[in-house]
């Protein structure tokens with residue numbers, strides 16, 4: 182075909198060292214998709230079809246111009262977006278649990294959907310930040326265990342309800358034990374929307 186080296190419905194290839202799987206539709210699973218990062222780069226699937234609906238998932242990237250400012254994307258941009266698309270496809274969540282979209286709150290066990298709004302909260306130094314790292318609360322001094330529900334745990338993700346209870350009903354005082362990041366209020370914490378409301 183004029184202007185094209187080859188045309189195919191499906192193609193596996195290695196381009197500049199990166200295994201690629203090319204298909205018009207997004208796939209749940211493809212050759213090389215389960216390869217762990219320590220074994221080298223897994224295959225990235227590049228798809229179209231969905232136009233502006235999604236940028237894709239981890240290792241499954243849309244090449245539609247609607248999500249690339251109406252231009253072709255380079256391989257390095259595709260690889261970067263593959264990492265930026267944090268969540269794995271549902272079939273890969275079992276293999277790569279760190280990329281799971283839904284996780285349990287470290288305190289109460291309720292499901293946190295990390296793909297929506299704040300996506301849960303975690304400690305980062307003396308700050309509590311959203312899943313994606315936007316500051317919510319700064320810790321001003323050590324918190325009494327009893328007053329902090331179980332937010333003294335240093336790993337895991339906390340749900341909006343647990344953070345709200347800690348800030349509003351524990352033995353913590355605003356100004357003494359903590360202060361809110363700019364633009365954050367208790368209402369926004371309770372709604373899990375501290376980040377969504379501050380960013381355009």
Ligand SMILES: [Zn+2]
Nearest residue numbers: 286289340343
């Ligand atoms: Zn919770």
